[in-house]
Amino acid sequence: MKLAVVLCIATGAMALAGAVLHGQQVAVDPETIGKAPVTNWTTFNGDYSGQRYSTLTQITADNVNRLEAQWVYRITEVGAQRGAPVPIIKCTPLLVNGVLYMTIPDHLWALDARTGKQIWRYDWVDHGGHLIGQRGVGIWKSTVFFQTPDNWLIALDANTGKELWRKNYADARKQYFSTSAPLVVRNHVIVGVGGDAMDMPGFLDSFDPVTGDLQWTWWSTPRKGDAALKTWPNAAAAEHGGGMTWMPGTYDPDLNLLYWPTGNTNPVFAGQGRPGANLWTEAIVAIDADTGKLKWYFQVSPHDTHDFDNTTAPILFDSTIDGKPRKLVAQAARNGFFVTLDRDTGKHLVVKPYVPLDYSSGMSKDGEPIPIADKDPQVGGSINIVNASNWPAPAYSPQTGLMYVNSVEGKAIYYLTDDSDKPSGYGGTGDGIGRSVRVLQAIDPLTGEAVWKHAYPNVKDAPTTVGPSILTTAGNLLISGDDQKNMIIFSADKGKILWHYELNANESGGIITYLLDGKQYIVLGAGDSLYAWSLSK
Amino acid sequence: MRRIAVRGVACVALLGVIAAAGAGSQQPRADQQEGPQQGYAKAAPAQRADATRVFLGLGAVPDKAAAARGGPLFAQNCAFCHGEKARGATGPSLITSDQVLADNHGEHLAQFLRKGIPEKGMPAFASMADQQLTDIAEFLHQQVEDVANRGAYHVLNIVVGNAAEGKAYVESHCMQCHTAETFAHFASKFRSPEQLQGNWIWPRRSAQMTAHVKTAEGTVAGRVTQISDFRITLVDAAGKTAVIDRKPGVEVTIDDPLAAHQEMVMTLGNDAMHNVTAYLETLK
Numbered sequence: 001m002k003l004a005v006v007l008c009i010a011t012g013a014m015a016l017a018g019a020v021l022h023g024q025q026v027a028v029d030p031e032t033i034g035k036a037p038v039t040n041w042t043t044f045n046g047d048y049s050g051q052r053y054s055t056l057t058q059i060t061a062d063n064v065n066r067l068e069a070q071w072v073y074r075i076t077e078v079g080a081q082r083g084a085p086v087p088i089i090k091c092t093p094l095l096v097n098g099v100l101y102m103t104i105p106d107h108l109w110a111l112d113a114r115t116g117k118q119i120w121r122y123d124w125v126d127h128g129g130h131l132i133g134q135r136g137v138g139i140w141k142s143t144v145f146f147q148t149p150d151n152w153l154i155a156l157d158a159n160t161g162k163e164l165w166r167k168n169y170a171d172a173r174k175q176y177f178s179t180s181a182p183l184v185v186r187n188h189v190i191v192g193v194g195g196d197a198m199d200m201p202g203f204l205d206s207f208d209p210v211t212g213d214l215q216w217t218w219w220s221t222p223r224k225g226d227a228a229l230k231t232w233p234n235a236a237a238a239e240h241g242g243g244m245t246w247m248p249g250t251y252d253p254d255l256n257l258l259y260w261p262t263g264n265t266n267p268v269f270a271g272q273g274r275p276g277a278n279l280w281t282e283a284i285v286a287i288d289a290d291t292g293k294l295k296w297y298f299q300v301s302p303h304d305t306h307d308f309d310n311t312t313a314p315i316l317f318d319s320t321i322d323g324k325p326r327k328l329v330a331q332a333a334r335n336g337f338f339v340t341l342d343r344d345t346g347k348h349l350v351v352k353p354y355v356p357l358d359y360s361s362g363m364s365k366d367g368e369p370i371p372i373a374d375k376d377p378q379v380g381g382s383i384n385i386v387n388a389s390n391w392p393a394p395a396y397s398p399q400t401g402l403m404y405v406n407s408v409e410g411k412a413i414y415y416l417t418d419d420s421d422k423p424s425g426y427g428g429t430g431d432g433i434g435r436s437v438r439v440l441q442a443i444d445p446l447t448g449e450a451v452w453k454h455a456y457p458n459v460k461d462a463p464t465t466v467g468p469s470i471l472t473t474a475g476n477l478l479i480s481g482d483d484q485k486n487m488i489i490f491s492a493d494k495g496k497i498l499w500h501y502e503l504n505a506n507e508s509g510g511i512i513t514y515l516l517d518g519k520q521y522i523v524l525g526a527g528d529s530l531y532a533w534s535l536s537k
Numbered sequence: 538m539r540r541i542a543v544r545g546v547a548c549v550a551l552l553g554v555i556a557a558a559g560a561g562s563q564q565p566r567a568d569q570q571e572g573p574q575q576g577y578a579k580a581a582p583a584q585r586a587d588a589t590r591v592f593l594g595l596g597a598v599p600d601k602a603a604a605a606r607g608g609p610l611f612a613q614n615c616a617f618c619h620g621e622k623a624r625g626a627t628g629p630s631l632i633t634s635d636q637v638l639a640d641n642h643g644e645h646l647a648q649f650l651r652k653g654i655p656e657k658g659m660p661a662f663a664s665m666a667d668q669q670l671t672d673i674a675e676f677l678h679q680q681v682e683d684v685a686n687r688g689a690y691h692v693l694n695i696v697v698g699n700a701a702e703g704k705a706y707v708e709s710h711c712m713q714c715h716t717a718e719t720f721a722h723f724a725s726k727f728r729s730p731e732q733l734q735g736n737w738i739w740p741r742r743s744a745q746m747t748a749h750v751k752t753a754e755g756t757v758a759g760r761v762t763q764i765s766d767f768r769i770t771l772v773d774a775a776g777k778t779a780v781i782d783r784k785p786g787v788e789v790t791i792d793d794p795l796a797a798h799q800e801m802v803m804t805l806g807n808d809a810m811h812n813v814t815a816y817l818e819t820l821k
Contacts, residue, residue: 082591082592082594083592128594129594130592130593130594172594173594173635173638173639174633174638175593175685197593197684197685197687198632198633198681198684198685199630199632199633199684200633236625236630240630240633356803374807375807378697378807379692379693379694379695379697380695380696380697380698380807380810380811380814381695381731381734381807381810381811381814382807383802383805383806383807383810411802411803413734413735413738413810415692415693415695415731416693417690417691417692417693419693420622422620422622422624422625424622424624424630424632424684425683425684425685425687426687426690428690429687429690429692431731431735433735433738433739433802434738434739434798434799434802434803435744435793435795435799435802456765456766457764457765457766458763458764458765459745459746459761459762459763459764460763482765482766484763484765486765486766486767488766497766500766500767
């Protein structure tokens, strides 16, 4: 009798799910993952390149004034999260077969993209980890992959939200925590991790999408026997050297290489215990997707002592230089340098400051900025720049040939709080000084020069998590926003403001666009709400 | 378990404050202003430490008195292998030790220390009193706290400059705008040298911009309370607030009273900063 009741309820639930999902069963052909986004948005960046560029042209400069919110999904059933008084959407949603997948820490929603109504929700009860953000999910066939604050990779049925398997890959007690979106490449689910409070090494894990078995691990710092150990005083320092992998990387299917940005070195501000360049922290690393072996690296911030956490997306694009086709990768790094590299070899083409800075004395022969020791954090304080960019996504438009980044120009005083010869943890702190200004920049990646800039006026200083994200389209649109709740659409070629709308909060996640039922939508998260826009009739 | 994060209601208010100041890499920090961070900076040190501990999921608060008793015991019995602050020497660092992180107040660690790991060269401390073993455990938890809870960090003595050179700098750089009056008893206005340092470089209280806004109806002038690409809000001399849309034809002229200071911020060297701070610290 009891069993019969349970079965009855289960059948009822299934039927309900089936009714909502009728005709839009989610199943992604792995061959299509990471392809240019048109009717789907299948990875964190939309495709593998990280360009966040859409070929859609339904919405243009001429009709953008007819944009209208079609629906808004507001999170009402989750209260304050540790570290955030209200839930903040920091994900880039995925869109597959008319279903949107949206996350905040510990929670994942499947929403009907036509109505914004919930199809299912998955809730996780964490045991530790930081609830500072969640960037979204990965998808493969009918499986969605979700990372939790306490470092579980959870595989769920994309149609029902039913858990298929889970794997724990890092210890939250050691201050590892996860905010990333897994990157799905062929039969690999690539997972990165965060956490720099306790001097642990960063790593990337690759899991089998069907079984959850670990395929390979790449460590961000060298282990015993590796030549790169010469950039550390000893093996113990390397094993506590940081280099977290907390933002999704990009991928070139032809070269089968992952391009991953690695985070700050540990101890964070106190570098006196780790003389040397401290590989492969603060770098862009190219890693074979099948083996997890490092092919090349370019260290953007050798021997970092400013939490320059090199996690801004490395964007892949192709160009012709001196008549030759080139495969390139570019990054507007958090240390204020813009770098463009050959993505086959890692050799640099451009290394140039894109914000005013004076902490570098020049370049090494490999093009890596050489820091000035006097600019390191000091007991009496040391003035240096604030992070020039952060995790919110930059973009590249093949139509204009320009990279776009929301940057910050400003300074802080960095204090060394642990001047011992064996510092640990952060070992320092900082305090903003003077005005800091948010500047949207359109940078020619072949020269490193800004073609246009837009400084957002504000009497309040710029927040450090420099956002929001950026999306560009073939309609010559650049979609982004300020830190006064305005969603703003610029012309991508000139930086002219075409349209704006005041939301209930600052844009806080990634901006996506897609065609659904013949209509181009723009979807973005702002605070606790997800907005879907398209043209009114 | 030590790591289970607290979700007490009492924490919520503080957590709003810590939101922007806690999580390092992924996170705004106190060094760069964002709304909540100002609150964070103003929070009492103990509150800040507690809120950061909750945010980071660092678990139980170490017993400071017991940790102080455990210090000499650790120095005598453990530091030779693990280093004076347990950050490793010939033996491993204990800051991220599973044994330490699984313990709250010695309930597991005391037992562990009593037995040691003789096969790995760690002796058994079987003859130590229970109290001594838990004191060592608290000492270890305090070391973890000192490393991992950056909300509990404090600056060292930042007065490291040369006062005479600082005086010369002030005389050659500041007197075009300021008089000796500005600097009289300067140090007595601030609670700490780092507050003094932050304020002479960037006197926040004087940072309010003013503006003239020309519209078709005339010109409005006043203090700018906010400005975006689309709107400016002013408070005029009579205290009246004006909100003006920045439509085509509206001209905004901003006057920044700290323009000279901003120029200084962008070019100031560390030696000059330290020297001026040392000099101003003498002006009690």
